[in-house]
């Protein structure tokens with residue numbers, strides 16, 4: 001990271017601000033400001049995301065950043081109509097993916113002896129592990145992006161086969177969801193509707 005990098009100005013600096021930014025004030029945006037998301041910020045984002053826990057340190061999450069209009073255009077036909085305008089207008093459109101062959105990296109990830117062969121022999125187990133942990137890493141991505149001062153609009157309204165055919169054939173990754181990524185726009189506050197209610201503790205949890 002370069003000294004004096006202004007892309008870091010928006011980062012959350014203390015614990016109370018983090019809770020506010022990530023959960024209490026953090027909302028899903030419809031629009032973004034025109035502020036560019038620097039490549040250095042995307043690297044910083046991934047360098048945080050990769051530290052979140054995954055089972056056996058399997059680290060199956062993969063991320064593709066569409067940073068140009070041309071790149072975003074390649075998946076326009078795959079987007080649900082309601083998502084097209086928002087996705088196209090976002091400074092970055094990220095694909096949250098996972099690698100079904102994640103176990104081939106175990107030697108780099110300190111995997112236990114025999115773990116690679118165990119996953120390689122069981123497609124059901126490896127697919128479940130890739131999806132579970134890739135989804136978790138997608139969640140870390142959303143929270144880390146908010147910590148870095150960004151606004152995130154996750155989207156599952158798209159055709160995953162079309163996206164994979166357009167962009168992921170060479171790498172063989174599966175796409176899970178998309179994230180429109182940028183900085184908050186000040187005008188959004190005025191137009192934002194109240195946050196939809198959530199289930200309370202008694203409805204969503206129990207303790208034994």
Ligand SMILES: Cc1cc2nc3c(=O)[nH]c(=O)nc-3n(C[C@H](O)[C@H](O)[C@H](O)COP(=O)(O)O)c2cc1C
Pocket residue numbers: 026027028083153154155156157158177195196
């Ligand atoms: C996995 C996922 C998929 C979503 N898909 C879409 C989508 O396709 N289009 C959309 O406009 N919003 C989508 N959303 C946004 C949610 O509707 C929004 O984050 C949620 O209602 C919470 O809103 P709030 O942050 O304002 O409280 C998605 C969110 C998640 C986490």
